[in-house]
Every structure is written in C-alpha cells, then in structure tokens.
Amino acid sequence: MAHTRRGLKYSRQALRKRLHEASLGNTFDLMLERSQAPEILLSLTSRTDDEGVLCTIRFSISPLSFFREANRAEHLVSFVRALATRLPLSFALGHSATDLSLGTDPQGMDTSTSQSVHEAFWLNVYGPRMVEELGRQRVLSTPAALMEELSGGAILWLTRPTPADFDSEEARVAQARALVHLRPELSLEATLDTLRQRSLAFSPVPIQFDPDVADILLRAVDFLGLAERRKNVENFNRYRPPPVSEWLPASQAPASDVDDAKAAIDTYEGLYAEQLIALFHTEEPSLMESSLEALPRVDFRLWHFRWAKNLSEEQRETLVAALGAWLGRHLVHFLGGRWVPRRKLEESAVIIGDRAWLPFLRARHALQSPESALDSSCSQFFRTAQRLAKPQAH
Numbered sequence: 001m002a003h004t005r006r007g008l009k010y011s012r013q014a015l016r017k018r019l020h021e022a023s024l025g026n027t028f029d030l031m032l033e034r035s036q037a038p039e040i041l042l043s044l045t046s047r048t049d050d051e052g053v054l055c056t057i058r059f060s061i062s063p064l065s066f067f068r069e070a071n072r073a074e075h076l077v078s079f080v081r082a083l084a085t086r087l088p089l090s091f092a093l094g095h096s097a098t099d100l101s102l103g104t105d106p107q108g109m110d111t112s113t114s115q116s117v118h119e120a121f122w123l124n125v126y127g128p129r130m131v132e133e134l135g136r137q138r139v140l141s142t143p144a145a146l147m148e149e150l151s152g153g154a155i156l157w158l159t160r161p162t163p164a165d166f167d168s169e170e171a172r173v174a175q176a177r178a179l180v181h182l183r184p185e186l187s188l189e190a191t192l193d194t195l196r197q198r199s200l201a202f203s204p205v206p207i208q209f210d211p212d213v214a215d216i217l218l219r220a221v222d223f224l225g226l227a228e229r230r231k232n233v234e235n236f237n238r239y240r241p242p243p244v245s246e247w248l249p250a251s252q253a254p255a256s257d258v259d260d261a262k263a264a265i266d267t268y269e270g271l272y273a274e275q276l277i278a279l280f281h282t283e284e285p286s287l288m289e290s291s292l293e294a295l296p297r298v299d300f301r302l303w304h305f306r307w308a309k310n311l312s313e314e315q316r317e318t319l320v321a322a323l324g325a326w327l328g329r330h331l332v333h334f335l336g337g338r339w340v341p342r343r344k345l346e347e348s349a350v351i352i353g354d355r356a357w358l359p360f361l362r363a364r365h366a367l368q369s370p371e372s373a374l375d376s377s378c379s380q381f382f383r384t385a386q387r388l389a390k391p392q393a394h
Helices: 012-022 064-068 070-086 097-102 128-134 136-140 169-182 188-202 214-224 226-238 261-280 285-289 294-304 313-335 359-366 378-388
Strands: 027-033 039-049 052-062 091-094 123-126 146-149 155-158 247-249 338-340 349-352 355-357
Touching (some): 052 064, 097 188, 097 226, 123 128, 128 136, 136 155, 188 226, 214 226, 214 294, 261 294, 261 313, 294 313, 359 378
Antiparallel strands (some): 027 039, 039 052, 091 123, 123 155, 338 349
C-alpha cells in the first residue's frame, strides 16, 4: 500500500485490515506486487473532486515475452472484460511500456488525459463517449484481430492476438491500418513509416565499444533503457578515449621527497582510498571486496551522474586524493607496482616495470569536468598499465 511505510505480505485478511491506510485525503492508492517471476505490478489509484471520482488501474507484467503463449493474452483480455462489467471504463489500453515511451500519445503514460485517438495499441477500450464521437459503426468496422462490444456501450478491440510481437512488421501494419481507419486524414504510408522507425529501437545493434571502456558504456546503455539503446550503442561504438598520458619512463620518475615514505603510503592506501570506498560502497558493494569490477562501476558513477559538475574546490581536492589513492592501490595490489610517494600528490607514482604511472594526476584529469570521467577513466588507465606491465608483474 502506497501510504504505509513498508510492504506487506498479501492475504485477503491483511488487505481488509489495512485497506484504510491506502487513503489519504481525497486520494486512494493501493499497490500489489508479485514477488516471483513474472514480475507483476497492479496499482489502483482514485481521486475525488468536484467532478466526481476518477479511478485509474495500472497492470504491468515483465517480461513481455510472457505473452508469447496466446492463452495468456486471452486471460488478460478476460481481466479487462471483467473490469468493464463492473466499472464505467472511459478508456483503456494494453501495450509495450517501452514502445509507449517512444510514442507521442499523452494517454500512453497518463490515461486520465482527455480521450482522443492518437495511436492504435495492442489492446484498446473506448468508452461510450469516445465511441459516440468516433461513430459506433466506424469503430466496429476497424480492421482488428478481435472486436467486441462491452456492457455499458464501451468497445474492446485488439490489433493482434498477443502483445508479444508488437514491433513486428505484421503488428505495425495492423496498428497503422487501424489508426488510419479511425483517422482518415492520416496517411497510411507515413503512419507505417513512423511505426517502423520505432521498431528499429528494438532491433539488436552489434556492440563495438572500445574494450578499455566497454564495461562503463554497457552500464550506461543498460541504465538508459531499451528506448534509447540503439541510438546509444551507435554513438558509443564511435567513441574512442584519448590515449593514456599520465605516465613517464621509470628512469625519469623523481625519487621520493617525503620524510617517511611508509607513512605516506599508509595514508594513501588507508585514509585516502578508504574515503572513496566509504563514499561509494552503498551503491557499489564491490568496492568492499577490492574487486577489479569496481573500476568501471566507479567510472560510470563519476561520469553518468556528473560528479565533477557541482564539486567545490575543497571537495574536488578531497576526491582527487581519494580516487588517485584508490586507483594507485589497484596498480600495487593487482599489478605488483611499487609506490614512490611525493609531497605533491600529482607527482606520486606507482612503478611497474620500466614505467612510472601517475594515478593522482589521472584522478585530477578525470574530475576536471563531467565528461572527463569517461575520457580519463580509471578503467582505461589500469588496463593500459596492465598491458604494458612486464611479464613478472601479477
């Protein structure tokens, strides 16, 4: 229930006992969620005002492939039919949520908006007012996989037997023909072309990311969702980070100039690096395990959530020290590197073979701007050092 502080295990008895908690003022909000696959979410929301009671029912099932068995789609239609016999439905739709987000129909995400025909969905229910405005015979003659008059004057119709193939050529043709029938002013060719373009978002695109930053970009693609996947993959396929420049030959690296090298290293690996872990470990538990998987995860958070954008100078300096020490610790622990601490952090190096790597300088570059977190990622820095490490490094 939306207004309770925690979720409750469902039972009819518990629902009756706690149902009053779903009411707040003039609104009622109840949510039921299935704990096992497939993921199912049922929410009921109502609002009472001077015009009466507006009730919205949302029902989502994931994954959509669940409906590849036709009888499951029939059960969902039966559910909608049963609702229509008990409630005065004004409008209802059933469709892929991702495809809805690609469309322009305001009813796709908010069925409380004024009803008019913008798109044809897999499942469509027009209430009596919509049917009257469109013309009952016009609605009933719409090309459809199923057409049914419901009690109270509403009409239910499907473009296809199941929603699972909503982006197929057959489904897009069915959607376009139905929409153009209901809105003769539209062009079938233009309508179909628009729907076909939307279907491209669901077509797989070969991933050809730069291997040094592929983990970061894959996380971004997944985070941004299927609706933007194709565009993002195409953009990221073209991206190549600048070469790593934060290193110098080991023979040119200045010697340590601190009074106590061991104390400085302990500060790097103990105080500074632990500050970064404390900052991110809740969102990224892998930091607690000293895992290499943590590198792209931290890079992603710094880049995608634009950490560098709103840092004060003091916060930036603290984060540079924390990120640089944490990155240097990975070079030491995973590649057999050796710290050469310096009073100026950016000069502090980790010696691996015949190269001296500068993790604090890399961290400063990564935090120059939100985009720099990708251009100067920890992942690329570490992997470059790993490739160039001598065979005895581990």
